[in-house]
Amino acid sequence: MTWFVTPFTDNTFMMRALLAGVLVALLCAVAGTFVVLRGLAFIGDALAHGVLPGVAGALLLGAPGMIGAAVGSAVMIVGVSAITHRTRLSSDTAIGLLFVGMLALGVIIVSRSDSFNGDIIRILFGEILGIDSSDLLVLLAATVVIAALAVVFARPFLLLCFDPEQADVAGFRASRYHVVMLVMVATTVVVSFQAVGTLLVFGMLIAPAGAGALLARRVTAMMAWAAGLGSASVYIGLLLSYHFDLAAGASIVFVTVCMFFVVFTVQVLRAASSPSASAASA
């Protein structure tokens, strides 16, 4: 039993990491549900990487990384919207262009730093074991705000996922709520990157929500599954990291992705063993 509990009770940094990770899991469950339902995975990925130059620039200037991340994600959203609306290019092309451009710019900025490798790894993979109380407060505040947004905008968000035209027809302008949704995803990335890094936050966004989509019959249940699976991944990932001296952020995200594949496999096996499948193959 101590193997499962003492790493957190005996080490303040592990308890803080657990709390931060669970808050990230809750944030990502809410935002990730809409990312999966709206098919925004690519822009979610691009946002997660697009914040790199902002964070790197802030670090170089001695400013808080979160402010740099916010600037980076704002540039991504505005840039993608501008290219999509002013050209005939699809949003995929716009996202891809900015994604690669921002990533390259981030690496260029970090290469001016004296501690290139340390900085880039810290930005990409986070420092969940170095979370302090103020970081926890920011994550808690962000979780409350994102959850409140999801409750207040539940109807337009649901209509937007169902059919953007129906959102417009019902009086909820689809383009406006799409931007609100993107800002929600960007906020989640910005406040989560310190814990799990810009690269790994994307995994937390889509893996638990993807597994939730396979398990749930309703959107609220999908969110609940995502929150539960994400939180469990944080706990298991930190435990493995502590006992086997592994990278904490990467362990968490790896467990999350493994959970998705476990759920996927169980679903496939259940479908194969269901009476209708047996009848079809007979």
Next chain:
Amino acid sequence: MSAAVECAHLSVGYGQHAVVEGIDVVLEPGQALALVGTNGSGKSTLLKTIMGLIDPIAGTCRVLGGQPGTQHARVAYLGQAHPSRSVLPLQALDVVKMGRYASLGLFGRAGTRDRALVRDALEQMGIGHLAAAPLRSLSGGQQQRVFLAQVAAREGDILVLDEPTAGLDLSGAAAYRDLVSKALARGASVVTATHDIADAQTCDQVVLLAGRIVAQGTPQQVLTADHLLDAFGIVLQSVEHQSHQDLIITELPHAHDHGHGHEHDHGHRHD
């Protein structure tokens, strides 16, 4: 009382590319209008313009006396199927409840009347027993019934429906006709884009489109063999059948290209 839909010299299309020009329609409350035409003839584009989803290129369009897209709670819309609809983790009941969102807005709480409308809409489309079923587990026809129940739950003053009978079986089509009859009886208007000539024949007005207006007026004036030949390139024979008229396809377009000679009786529509 203002007309349900009033279009004058209306041109509809995308950007500056007009799909149909010179549309003049006045639809009074309690009337039904059918848009019949070939694929790409402008039916859906006109419906989207009426819904305020796209702006008119020229002319005017007024809906319930106001600009299109401003009377959200009074207009119900069934558009062409959006691909993400059927993969979402939603129960049929959740989808029908969405029909009340325009009236409830962001913060309104669903009351007894809202719940009754949702329940009645499910029953009306014959899917009360499927309320808790996941949408993605339903067949295409059952899903179409759910989407029509969502339209019914809106209880709008205008129902704008794009191919409402697509995928419906006989009982589903009957339930749809019952939905339309009840809507008309309470004074609502119905605008339908359809390939179903039998449905069009039951409407007060028909507009026959083929990238232009081929004919416009009552079903008897519009759905003639000559007009349908002009729009679709098919030869139809009008047959008096007791109290109603049948239109029988007697020759398909390009039938001779395949060396089949004349094709006979591929469709038999009853009034």
